[in-house]
Amino acid sequence: MTDVDRLFRTYNTALVRYLTRRLGDRDWAEEVAQETFLRALRQESLTNERAWLFAVATNLVRDEARKASRQRRQLALLAEEDRETSVEPEEATLERAQEAALARKAIDVLAERDRLALLMREEGLNYSEIAEALELSPGSVGTTLSRARRRLVESYEALQKEREEREKNAAS
Amino acid sequence: MQHPDEGTIHAWLDGELPEDQANEIAAHANECLECSAMVAEARGLIAASTRILTALDNVPAGVIPEGAARPPAPVRRRRWYDRTDIRAAAALLIVASASYLVVKRDSGASRETLMVADKVQPAPAPLAAPASPADKPAMEQSVAPQRAGNVAAGGSAAVTGINKAMSRETISGREAQTPPASRADETVAVPDVAEPRLAPPSVQSSISGVVKMTSKRGRLGDSAFLSEKRSIADAARATKPAFGVVEGRVIDQRNEQGLATAQVVLPGSPLGALTDKDGRFSITNVPAGEQHLTVRRIGYEAKDIALVVPDDGSVTANVVLAPQLTTLSQVVVTGAAAARTASSLSLRVKSVDSTSATRRTVYEISPGVRVTLAETPVDSSRATEARWVAGGAVATALGATQSDAKVAQPTTVAAAPAAAINTISWTDRGRRFVLSGPVPVETLQELKKQLMQLRR
Numbered sequence: 001m002t003d004v005d006r007l008f009r010t011y012n013t014a015l016v017r018y019l020t021r022r023l024g025d026r027d028w029a030e031e032v033a034q035e036t037f038l039r040a041l042r043q044e045s046l047t048n049e050r051a052w053l054f055a056v057a058t059n060l061v062r063d064e065a066r067k068a069s070r071q072r073r074q075l076a077l078l079a080e081e082d083r084e085t086s087v088e089p090e091e092a093t094l095e096r097a098q099e100a101a102l103a104r105k106a107i108d109v110l111a112e113r114d115r116l117a118l119l120m121r122e123e124g125l126n127y128s129e130i131a132e133a134l135e136l137s138p139g140s141v142g143t144t145l146s147r148a149r150r151r152l153v154e155s156y157e158a159l160q161k162e163r164e165e166r167e168k169n170a171a172s
Numbered sequence: 173m174q175h176p177d178e179g180t181i182h183a184w185l186d187g188e189l190p191e192d193q194a195n196e197i198a199a200h201a202n203e204c205l206e207c208s209a210m211v212a213e214a215r216g217l218i219a220a221s222t223r224i225l226t227a228l229d230n231v232p233a234g235v236i237p238e239g240a241a242r243p244p245a246p247v248r249r250r251r252w253y254d255r256t257d258i259r260a261a262a263a264l265l266i267v268a269s270a271s272y273l274v275v276k277r278d279s280g281a282s283r284e285t286l287m288v289a290d291k292v293q294p295a296p297a298p299l300a301a302p303a304s305p306a307d308k309p310a311m312e313q314s315v316a317p318q319r320a321g322n323v324a325a326g327g328s329a330a331v332t333g334i335n336k337a338m339s340r341e342t343i344s345g346r347e348a349q350t351p352p353a354s355r356a357d358e359t360v361a362v363p364d365v366a367e368p369r370l371a372p373p374s375v376q377s378s379i380s381g382v383v384k385m386t387s388k389r390g391r392l393g394d395s396a397f398l399s400e401k402r403s404i405a406d407a408a409r410a411t412k413p414a415f416g417v418v419e420g421r422v423i424d425q426r427n428e429q430g431l432a433t434a435q436v437v438l439p440g441s442p443l444g445a446l447t448d449k450d451g452r453f454s455i456t457n458v459p460a461g462e463q464h465l466t467v468r469r470i471g472y473e474a475k476d477i478a479l480v481v482p483d484d485g486s487v488t489a490n491v492v493l494a495p496q497l498t499t500l501s502q503v504v505v506t507g508a509a510a511a512r513t514a515s516s517l518s519l520r521v522k523s524v525d526s527t528s529a530t531r532r533t534v535y536e537i538s539p540g541v542r543v544t545l546a547e548t549p550v551d552s553s554r555a556t557e558a559r560w561v562a563g564g565a566v567a568t569a570l571g572a573t574q575s576d577a578k579v580a581q582p583t584t585v586a587a588a589p590a591a592a593i594n595t596i597s598w599t600d601r602g603r604r605f606v607l608s609g610p611v612p613v614e615t616l617q618e619l620k621k622q623l624m625q626l627r628r
Contacts (some may be wrong), residue, residue: 103227143179
């Protein structure tokens, strides 16, 4: 078994989830993850492999994001056509979709670095790995995470409250 | 020591502080009311963040159009063979047909039977990841030309036969005819070579391994070949780490409503979740296969259920919890009990802390007016004294643990209008109660009556 096999097996799940949470698109996340592993293939050796993988994936996302803005218009057109032929996923109930949308909005409020640090932590990266991947000082990771968590929870709760009030108004 | 900042507390809770520093903070948080409140808050933030982020995993999937009528996309189209599971299935199929060849040849089969092996039906072998409905058309399309007839040996049977067949070949070291295998080479090699960029590395390597194997087959008769083959079979099996999702809902047997804050855990693992206000939960990264789930909630009978977690899929577990009658007598107020209070004073529960021997419940009897009920087993030596400070029910029970102090957050109670705090206490069935609040003693007596009614 080559080293990339091992890397893929060990980190693919976490990396794809991290990217899905970051990008909100599973297919896109899988593509970026694959690209990341292919880059790992070209490396002679990796000293801190998990930090390296997450850092490369993050950079790829940034590059992709630039391309994405150009392609967005085309995609909007395609989406229109797609809508006619696509099938609705069964398990995504309205409620859960709303929750996901709320969570998405809440995490969008965070600063990019805070968001990435939090998502990496959720995938089990330790502080030194996060510091390396994001080029932070190891001592500031705790502060970054505490700020990110507080911000996330507070904005989520605010959005939730807002929604509840809207629903109440709509009901009355 | 000086108070740790929020970042340090998070680092501590994340287990990222060196031991000496961690011990220092643990000791400090135990003594400092303010810091223990911060620690409690940080814990809450960490748990809530994880829960919110888990909701992000709920992205729509399976929106790939059915049928081939897709507009030509300027954006690269995802092809069926980009799918990891299809690739895994293909790799397995190749391994299966190759080994089938070996078996057949060994038993002195003619060339004709060898050719048949290529037509092994892609009936989803138990080991192959099941293809989702959306993939089926593509899959059938690709295999259809090859599918001529049924072969006696199914894909899985052939796979299990690999090792046996291989060792036989190793011993015999017989010359092999290469032609039958060449077809198998084509089927995978083509998509792989066409777009190598897209192949998930492990599959890529296992496929190329198979290709290598089939071409080498005639020449190799040593044990290296055996181990190579074996590792290929393993690789094909483990292409994806086998994880699934367990989700579902915990329901109260009495009213069939969702049950919030129930603990759902997989015993023996760090995995688990708390249910949300509708009783829903979702646990990701659960190793596929048979798992046990334990659902607990205070006041309810714990429940153990067995389930099978699919690889890369999810399993739904809806659990109905029955009220636990034996503990109900000890629990002062549960949600359902609160609903039964119909007399003059409302007993709205603001907060409950039952993490230590002393159970504290804060009730809001009218807006802004809160009374606190502390309940301790009489024989408990831990809380021999409770002192109540005017202006807020800040408890400094002797020997109180960190969680004891946590409830009486000055911020919560100090906001109440400063009034004389009255306290009454009594003992009932082996438990000592202390009720206090900024209300007349008569009101406290009335509340006591209500509370005692609830207990019966």
